[in-house]
Amino acid sequence: MHSQMQELKRLLGEIKDIQSAAAVLEWDQATLMPPGGAAARARQLATLTRLAHERLTDPSLGKLLDELGPYESNMPHDSDEAGLIRAARYDFEQAIRVPAGFLAEFSAHASEAYQAWTAARPADDFGSMVPILERTLQLSRRLAEYFPGYEHIADPLIEYSDRGMTVAELRIVFDELRQGLTPLVKAIDEHPPFDDSCLRRTFPEQAQLAFGREVIERLGFDFARGRQDKSPHPFMTGFSLGDVRITTRVDEHMLTQALMGTIHEAGHAMYEQGINPEFEGTPLADGVSSGVHESQSRLWENIVGRSRPFWSFFFPRLQGVFPDQLNGVLVETFYQAINRVDKSLIRTEADELTYNLHVMIRFDLELAMLEGSLAVRDLPEAWRERYRSDIGIVPPDNRDGVLQDVHWYAGRIGGAFQGYTLGNVLGAQFFEAARTAHPEIENEISSGSFETLHGWLREHVYTHGRKYTTPELVEIATGKPVSSEPYLRYLRQKFGELYRL
Amino acid sequence: MHSQMQELKRLLGEIKDIQSAAAVLEWDQATLMPPGGAAARARQLATLTRLAHERLTDPSLGKLLDELGPYESNMPHDSDEAGLIRAARYDFEQAIRVPAGFLAEFSAHASEAYQAWTAARPADDFGSMVPILERTLQLSRRLAEYFPGYEHIADPLIEYSDRGMTVAELRIVFDELRQGLTPLVKAIDEHPPFDDSCLRRTFPEQAQLAFGREVIERLGFDFARGRQDKSPHPFMTGFSLGDVRITTRVDEHMLTQALMGTIHEAGHAMYEQGINPEFEGTPLADGVSSGVHESQSRLWENIVGRSRPFWSFFFPRLQGVFPDQLNGVLVETFYQAINRVDKSLIRTEADELTYNLHVMIRFDLELAMLEGSLAVRDLPEAWRERYRSDIGIVPPDNRDGVLQDVHWYAGRIGGAFQGYTLGNVLGAQFFEAARTAHPEIENEISSGSFETLHGWLREHVYTHGRKYTTPELVEIATGKPVSSEPYLRYLRQKFGELYRL
Numbered sequence A, B: 001m002h003s004q005m006q007e008l009k010r011l012l013g014e015i016k017d018i019q020s021a022a023a024v025l026e027w028d029q030a031t032l033m034p035p036g037g038a039a040a041r042a043r044q045l046a047t048l049t050r051l052a053h054e055r056l057t058d059p060s061l062g063k064l065l066d067e068l069g070p071y072e073s074n075m076p077h078d079s080d081e082a083g084l085i086r087a088a089r090y091d092f093e094q095a096i097r098v099p100a101g102f103l104a105e106f107s108a109h110a111s112e113a114y115q116a117w118t119a120a121r122p123a124d125d126f127g128s129m130v131p132i133l134e135r136t137l138q139l140s141r142r143l144a145e146y147f148p149g150y151e152h153i154a155d156p157l158i159e160y161s162d163r164g165m166t167v168a169e170l171r172i173v174f175d176e177l178r179q180g181l182t183p184l185v186k187a188i189d190e191h192p193p194f195d196d197s198c199l200r201r202t203f204p205e206q207a208q209l210a211f212g213r214e215v216i217e218r219l220g221f222d223f224a225r226g227r228q229d230k231s232p233h234p235f236m237t238g239f240s241l242g243d244v245r246i247t248t249r250v251d252e253h254m255l256t257q258a259l260m261g262t263i264h265e266a267g268h269a270m271y272e273q274g275i276n277p278e279f280e281g282t283p284l285a286d287g288v289s290s291g292v293h294e295s296q297s298r299l300w301e302n303i304v305g306r307s308r309p310f311w312s313f314f315f316p317r318l319q320g321v322f323p324d325q326l327n328g329v330l331v332e333t334f335y336q337a338i339n340r341v342d343k344s345l346i347r348t349e350a351d352e353l354t355y356n357l358h359v360m361i362r363f364d365l366e367l368a369m370l371e372g373s374l375a376v377r378d379l380p381e382a383w384r385e386r387y388r389s390d391i392g393i394v395p396p397d398n399r400d401g402v403l404q405d406v407h408w409y410a411g412r413i414g415g416a417f418q419g420y421t422l423g424n425v426l427g428a429q430f431f432e433a434a435r436t437a438h439p440e441i442e443n444e445i446s447s448g449s450f451e452t453l454h455g456w457l458r459e460h461v462y463t464h465g466r467k468y469t470t471p472e473l474v475e476i477a478t479g480k481p482v483s484s485e486p487y488l489r490y491l492r493q494k495f496g497e498l499y500r501l
Helices: A002-031 A035-056 A059-067 A069-073 A080-097 A100-120 A127-145 A155-161 A167-189 A205-219 A255-273 A290-304 A308-321 A331-338 A355-371 A376-391 A418-437 A441-446 A451-460 A470-478 A485-498 B002-031 B035-056 B059-067 B069-073 B080-097 B100-120 B127-145 B155-161 B167-189 B205-219 B255-273 B290-304 B308-321 B331-338 B355-371 B376-391 B418-437 B441-446 B451-460 B470-478 B485-498
Strands: A226-230 A236-240 A243-248 B226-230 B236-240 B243-248
Touching (some): A002 A035, A002 A059, A002 A080, A002 A236, A002 A243, A002 B035, A035 B002, A035 B236, A035 B243, A059 A069, A059 A080, A069 A080, A100 A127, A127 A155, A155 A167, A155 A418, A167 A355, A167 A418, A205 A255, A205 A308, A226 A255, A236 A255, A236 B035, A243 B035, A255 A290, A255 A451, A290 A418, A290 A470, A308 A331, A308 A441, A355 A418, A418 A451, A418 A470, A418 A485, B002 B059, B002 B080, B002 B243, B035 B080, B035 B100, B059 B069, B059 B080, B069 B080, B127 B155, B127 B355, B155 B167, B167 B355, B167 B418, B205 B226, B205 B255, B205 B308, B226 B255, B243 B255, B255 B290, B255 B451, B290 B418, B290 B451, B290 B470, B308 B331, B308 B441, B355 B376, B355 B418, B418 B441, B418 B451, B418 B470, B418 B485, B441 B451
Parallel strands (some): A226 A243, B226 B243
Antiparallel strands (some): B236 B243
16 A cells, blocks of 8 residues: 555645745745736636646546555545545545636636625625626535535535535524624623723734744744735635734724734744644645634733733833833723724634624525525625614615625535634634643743643644544644634633623 | 647647656745655656657657648748657657657666765765766766767766767867866966955845845846745756746845846856747757756856946845945955855856856766766776866865766766857857947946847847757857857957956
């Protein structure tokens, strides 16, 4: 079997090389590319995507995986080679279900939809998006239908980003969460929101960026194996385990935009930087799922980056960087400001607590559209209704309502949002397990040391890459199944204390 | 034939897409990539190079080109389609001569040689490079032998960068040039060198970069279709006709390093930005040859960028940027400083005049090694001997002698250097033709306007891309065959006046 394993790694390595090249081209497009490069870049990316897809669906890869079947089944489940064969087979079987022609059609439609959305959102023009979104919905349904046997039509779409999760399971987790969140949000709503004016002074860009770099370097982001650049929409991307990049954007009048965004993206990046180097060049050199990836960005951004111990260490440093803006501000005032809970319209700017309500609204509306119980043209009204009932605030227009997120306008309807809240849930579950094993973590954080936490995450989460599925990984890392209880415990404790509930 | 032309363009487009992706990865590697990305990047580039080579040597491409033969021969020579078929056939026939295994072997050796050189040069250790360079020489000879029928063994190697040029022809041009240059350099040598201390003050990096950008934007570099970044070794690269990038390096204690280097690379870039947009995605969307490419970098850097009219416009601006450093310096003093002729050891830092002597030494030594009349171990002594006789100065060590240029240590021996001097010759020939057609060009330059010159070059040189060979292009653009006379006329006039000869 040795020669077949070698051949498998060679084939997978070639696919990874092509995908990584495409990732470099996409990163460049989003950060530095001059406008004149756009047309050719789209063609170059289409070519690379096609070349990778041809190889990923090549029958010779399927044959090789079949031959390796008996070899794999004789190995323990936690063997790296078994994990590699499993991941490769999964990717192969997912890929061969969908005809390349359909993928190209969907991809072309998504590009056009994105272009249309970039004009429609500033113009507050949902009407022009209706026929486009109807086609997106139709294509999303067709995509799901290539995976017959599903219980809910959204299941195969959720599978794309959160393998192994289904509508049925997510509904259980989300319902528990909603039941826990609602009274908490209600109780907080009776208090006036904290004053966050200390975040809204003028903070020059270069100093913000330098402070952000100092913070994430301390958290464990390795600049010898990554870098940070600016882009209009922040993201993380990786070209290899030794080259994992993040981007950020800066608002000189809102301190948290770049700072918390940088910690968020660094959380994603530290995950990928921490994957077992033996997995380099294989499909295991990647995060497990959207939910697990988001667990790391949210854990570092919120559970660590909006905590009292964290700011007891960093706030004096931040004051050193911005003395005119922050001298005289108490660390408690700052802590309250970055944890201000408030009804708001925009998901990406929402506080840690109500953020999940924004996500769950989108999740439910996606399902309703896919089920056929909500027509695209009725989406704005359904959106307003849910914002009124769930958050208690109604968007005055579609720009800050149903047009606010790019997801539906640049890809499929279905599976786009659950990962964010799943990430909050899993992040708290991982953090609780780490703190149980190492109660000293909080004290370390307040002295600016993150090695124990980072080390635990590396050992129990990061190193495994894509070797396990999400439920397997959660079980291995925490000894328990996926549960929203640790997250609710964390929220009740933190916000109960903050708001003296 | 329409469908075959479409199929040809499709195949060529795919090759170009892969090559362009590789160029993005190389650019990123040279400018921004963190060190941790190196190993994976080498693998990614090897994969892309192999994929492009497989397609470039695919028999189906050869068959298609054969089928298109009659169609091509019925079209006029200046038809774009005929030019495309010619270029594609040339590339195909060049590529199929050399086995992919040999190319991979040479490429792996070149990488190792480059690594060894980066250590050997600072250590002044030519000895350790001898066996490596002997293997490079052997591989270079083997490469040439895949093209039997040559007159001189260097001819197929020169063909790689300067198609259609041979040792015999280059010797005629270079001999004429040497005969013209020698008395000129001798006469100047009797004068004390100009004082260039005004260039050696402290010029902060950001201001240097900003001034450089202002200059090249005026020359016609289009920042909407290109960008500039920093790298240790400046270069130009293109990912499409709408995305042509240059890099530069800055020495805060030598004003000309970044400034003249930026104009040089912008000259290369304006050439590619000026290629007929119809050629996008085909092998015609490229420069003709190393010599023609260098003609544009040297024309803009030297004939324009070191001219009196140029600085009569830009020097007051430069003084505005660096008042402390340059107020009180006369424009004539500055003009003399940037045109200081002096015996020097380093090619890349040599003045406009003696630069060619450096190139011709390398050209002759390459030929001697390939012919077998010079052994690699005797190269340092031969180098010193030629520097003594041709330039009148002897390097004290090999670091600033035979180890100074990367070319032989990162690629083949043969064909690496002639393009630089050929570029000087062709640049002067193009400029003379432009000025004959538009005598107002000099006056325009002194008022900071470059549109007539740039427009003439675009119309007569740039737009053609790779449609013609170098001799054809020179004939079309200037009405004359390649000749060193315009260059000698230019040098005699400029330096005769400067040194009152």
